Amino acid sequence: METLAYGFPKLGEKREFKNLLENYWKGKISEEDLIKGINALRDWMVGLYKDTVDLFPSNELSYYDFMLDTAIMVGAVPSRFGEFKGLSTYFEMARGSQALEMTKYFNTNYHYLVPELEGTDFKLLKNYPLEEYLYFKSKGIETLPKIISPYTFLKLSKALVKGSSPLPVYHLSKIERFEDLERYLLALLPVYEEVLKQLRQEGAKVVLFEDPALCYEMESQEWDLVHEMYKRLSEHADIYVMTYYDSVSDYKRFVDLPVKALGLDLVSNRENLENIRKHGFPSDKKLIAGIINGRQVWRASLTEKIRLAEELLKYAQHLIISNSCPLFHLPVSTQPEEDLPVHQVQIEGLTSLSLKERLAFAKEKLQELNLIKRAIEGDQQARMMVEKVENIVSVPFGVNQEVRRRVNALTERDFQRELDYKERIKLQQEILRLPTFPTTTIGSFPQTEEVRKIRASYTAGKVSPKEYEEFIKKQIQHVIRVQEEIGLDVLVHGEFERTDMVEFFAQKLEGIATTKHGWVLSYGSRVYRPPIIYGDVYRPSPMTLNEITYAQSLTEKPVKGMLTGPVTILNWSYYREDIPKKEIAYQIALALLEEVKDLERAGIKIIQIDEPAFREGAPIKRKDWDEYFDWAVKAFRLCSRANPQTQIHTHMCYSEFNDVMEYIYQMDFDVISIEASRSKGEIISAFEKFKGWDRQIGIGVYDIHSPAVPTKESIRSVLERAMKVLPKELLWVNPDCGLKTRRWEEVVPSLKNMVEVAQELREKYATV
Ligand SMILES: CN1c2c(nc(N)[nH]c2=O)NC[C@@H]1CNc1ccc(C(=O)N[C@@H](CCC(=O)N[C@@H](CCC(=O)N[C@@H](CCC(=O)O)C(=O)O)C(=O)O)C(=O)O)cc1
Ligand SMILES: N[C@@H](CCS)C(=O)O
Ligand SMILES: [Zn+2]
Numbered sequence: 065m066e067t068l069a070y071g072f073p074k075l076g077e078k079r080e081f082k083n084l085l086e087n088y089w090k091g092k093i094s095e096e097d098l099i100k101g102i103n104a105l106r107d108w109m110v111g112l113y114k115d116t117v118d119l120f121p122s123n124e125l126s127y128y129d130f131m132l133d134t135a136i137m138v139g140a141v142p143s144r145f146g147e148f149k150g151l152s153t154y155f156e157m158a159r160g161s162q163a164l165e166m167t168k169y170f171n172t173n174y175h176y177l178v179p180e181l182e183g184t185d186f187k188l189l190k191n192y193p194l195e196e197y198l199y200f201k202s203k204g205i206e207t208l209p210k211i212i213s214p215y216t217f218l219k220l221s222k223a224l225v226k227g228s229s230p231l232p233v234y235h236l237s238k239i240e241r242f243e244d245l246e247r248y249l250l251a252l253l254p255v256y257e258e259v260l261k262q263l264r265q266e267g268a269k270v271v272l273f274e275d276p277a278l279c280y281e282m283e284s285q286e287w288d289l290v291h292e293m294y295k296r297l298s299e300h301a302d303i304y305v306m307t308y309y310d311s312v313s314d315y316k317r318f319v320d321l322p323v324k325a326l327g328l329d330l331v332s333n334r335e336n337l338e339n340i341r342k343h344g345f346p347s348d349k350k351l352i353a354g355i356i357n358g359r360q361v362w363r364a365s366l367t368e369k370i371r372l373a374e375e376l377l378k379y380a381q382h383l384i385i386s387n388s389c390p391l392f393h394l395p396v397s398t399q400p401e402e403d404l405p406v407h408q409v410q411i412e413g414l415t416s417l418s419l420k421e422r423l424a425f426a427k428e429k430l431q432e433l434n435l436i437k438r439a440i441e442g443d444q445q446a447r448m449m450v451e452k453v454e455n456i457v458s459v460p461f462g463v464n465q466e467v468r469r470r471v472n473a474l475t476e477r478d479f480q481r482e483l484d485y486k487e488r489i490k491l492q493q494e495i496l497r498l499p500t501f502p503t504t505t506i507g508s509f510p511q512t513e514e515v516r517k518i519r520a521s522y523t524a525g526k527v528s529p530k531e532y533e534e535f536i537k538k539q540i541q542h543v544i545r546v547q548e549e550i551g552l553d554v555l556v557h558g559e560f561e562r563t564d565m566v567e568f569f570a571q572k573l574e575g576i577a578t579t580k581h582g583w584v585l586s587y588g589s590r591v592y593r594p595p596i597i598y599g600d601v602y603r604p605s606p607m608t609l610n611e612i613t614y615a616q617s618l619t620e621k622p623v624k625g626m627l628t629g630p631v632t633i634l635n636w637s638y639y640r641e642d643i644p645k646k647e648i649a650y651q652i653a654l655a656l657l658e659e660v661k662d663l664e665r666a667g668i669k670i671i672q673i674d675e676p677a678f679r680e681g682a683p684i685k686r687k688d689w690d691e692y693f694d695w696a697v698k699a700f701r702l703c704s705r706a707n708p709q710t711q712i713h714t715h716m717c718y719s720e721f722n723d724v725m726e727y728i729y730q731m732d733f734d735v736i737s738i739e740a741s742r743s744k745g746e747i748i749s750a751f752e753k754f755k756g757w758d759r760q761i762g763i764g765v766y767d768i769h770s771p772a773v774p775t776k777e778s779i780r781s782v783l784e785r786a787m788k789v790l791p792k793e794l795l796w797v798n799p800d801c802g803l804k805t806r807r808w809e810e811v812v813p814s815l816k817n818m819v820e821v822a823q824e825l826r827e828k829y830a831t832v
Pocket of ligand 3: 506676715716717800801802
């Protein structure tokens with residue numbers, strides 16, 4: 065038996081990756097220093113692998129995103145970027161004013177850059193896998209080059225196609241038709257073959273292909289195509305195929321692929337294991353069994369894992385144990401976390417236990433793989449460790465009977481607002497008296513260095529709570545004044561008191577822990593610390609009331625109450641596995657409902673409940689969607705059961721929304737703001753297809769990821785296009801997401817342009 069690990073978090077112990085990138089972008093370090101820094105991270109990561117597991121990859125440390133790297137590898141550089149000139153073009157594609165679209169990687173909070181295919185004219189532009197393979201080879205370290213498979217690459221790409229109104233003549237679209245997929249794949253294969261040939265020439269025997277798209281539901285002819293693809297690729301290397309995040313869509317077809325090793329995720333689903341038990345595993349292939357959870361932070365029951373590995377040894381002649389999916393969804397290590405909650409317990413020899421003891425981040429997951437192998441091989445020390453862990457992994461933590469009683473007592477009425485939308489909207493408009501094309505923003509305003517510094521001093525105890533509160537009040541005063549001057553109709557308080565839209569609520573709720581150093585990459589250099597839901601969740605006291613009511617006291621215009629929804633809090637956190645996800649979502653929703661009621665009582669007329677992770681939480685396979693969306697929709701409805709007069713908004717961003725519009729509609733909000741600018745209007749056509757859409761909607765009129773100030777023409781064109789499919793009475797005007805990552809110098813002129821366009825449209829379409 066061997067061990068293999070992959071996808072280790074590239075961020076570094078002290079967020080070195082983020083610092084390197086951001087310092088380079090600010091011009092504080094040279095390209096040479098950046099490269100040196102990235103190489104040091106490469107050495108660190110491979111060093112960790114080398115110390116703990118038998119097999120490990122190279123080509124994992126992308127300068128921004130692995131999908132972008134793959135696109136560049138095969139020469140898919142859109143013509144607007146001109147000739148590829150190394151890092152400058154690379155970062156233009158990643159974050160320039162005309163950057164590639166960004167969207168979530170399967171059902172995770174990692175965002176990849178969507179490759180844009182302008183045709184089938186692929187060529188080997190940069191052999192990144194070879195470069196990294198040679199880098200380690202020169203140091204005497206043998207690695208397995210890791211590459212995104214051509215199939216997954218195409219499934220996640222968009223190709224330029226000709227369309228009809230309301231879409232522009234040429235627009236980007238997913239490759240849906242089999243004939244197109246086949247055409248692109250056949251054009252792409254020679255480039256991959258060349259990559260493998262060059263790798264083989266330099267001595268690489270085994271190449272690791274990541275192919276998670278094999279977990280989507282697939283037609284039989286797609287399997288034929290994938291079979292053919294691996295047949296050709298296998299002529300140049302020993303191929304190991306990795307799948308993850310779900311079960312493979314057709315086990316028999318999968319194990320029949322002409323490759324040397326097959327990787328299955330045995331954590332996220334039951335089907336893979338059931339299929340191994342039912343159909344066996346081919347004797348001429350290696351099984352890469354993903355038995356250690358790569359997405360959750362819980363320390364594994366090693367006894368259980370050993371039992372599983374021993375069972376798998378009966379089916380597979382050659383077993384490799386591994387993590388269930390890439391480890392980059394986890395922070396680097398639990399080691400620096402000193403302040404995690406401690407609970408009273410009654411287990412042998414222990415009266416109290418820190419949550420830390422029950423956790424395993426990426427480094428600890430490597431050690432788990434190592435321990436399992438050693439224990440199976442009879443290492444006494446490893447066996448003792450296994451027994452020690454067993455005592456602490458399954459003790460109940462943070463039980464609250466009252467919370468459980470409230471969830472059990474829920475009835476259908478709790479998920480239903482008192483009046484229908486048509487009646488609600490009349491009451492709301494009487495109170496709000498908003499103009500047509502009302503303007504607003506999504507919530508956050510620039511989190512400047514000053515804001516972050518003062519917060520850091522406050523957290524370190526150098527600034528008193530009173531001083532911090534005063535500082536936040538000053539920020540709120542400023543943002544209210546700025547919004548009034550710009551002429552926005554519905555204002556926000558700016559979210560200056562929040563580190564992150566999920567972490568902030570996690571810090572206020574019981575049953576959820578937050579970490580100090582548990583950073584995870586979300587995209588590019590942007591990081592967040594996913595909270596850990598370990599017990600029953602409840603709200604000990606109001607969470608947002610002070611800031612929102614203070615902001616409202618400064619203006620006559622409505623200020624939106626700003627909450628993060630239950631599905632997003634759940635999906636962007638790690639969560640306990642001893643109760644169903646649905647129950648956790650309802651617990652959080654009940655806590656949020658209390659906040660909604662408090663805000664209403666304080667006179668807040670509009671409440672926005674953000675659900676950017678609503679789509680992302682959906683299972684990979686459509687057959688599982690109904691079950692998920694049933695409770696996800698209900699969790700939202702539960703927390704948004706406001707008075708009919710209160711206008712409920714929601715917000716979503718950076719997902720593929722088109723195929724989930726029906727579920728979004730069932731959430732029964734009054735207004736939704738939705739990102740649309742990078743996906744170039746695809747969402748607009750989704751509304752065209754949706755018969756009977758009657759909710760108000762703010763289609764993001766500009767991309768907040770770009771520092772460029774949007775022109776009035778570009779803003780107008782998004783709205784004009786939206787008006788082709790939606791009645792203008794339904795349209796709101798807003799950016800596509802929060803403004804926290806932008807600078808004031810960009811935000812003010814951008815919003816001014818936006819408000820001017822709204823005013824011009826009001827005049828143009830005024831009814832006489
Ligand atoms: C809207 N999005 C979000 C997603 N997921 C989230 N969890 N949150 C989101 O907002 N997913 C989809 C999208 C896109 N994703 C992101 C994710 C992260 C950011 C972002 O801007 N992150 C910040 C970090 C934010 C934070 O928590 N900051 C803290 C701590 C700051 C810090 O590093 N402090 C220093 C000391 C301070 C100093 O001296 O400067 C330290 O501790 O060493 C805070 O504000 O207090 C980032 O910078 O990456 C955006 C979109
Ligand atoms: N209200 C949040 C939503 C981000 S998805 C913000 O404005 O940052
Ligand atoms: Zn957003």
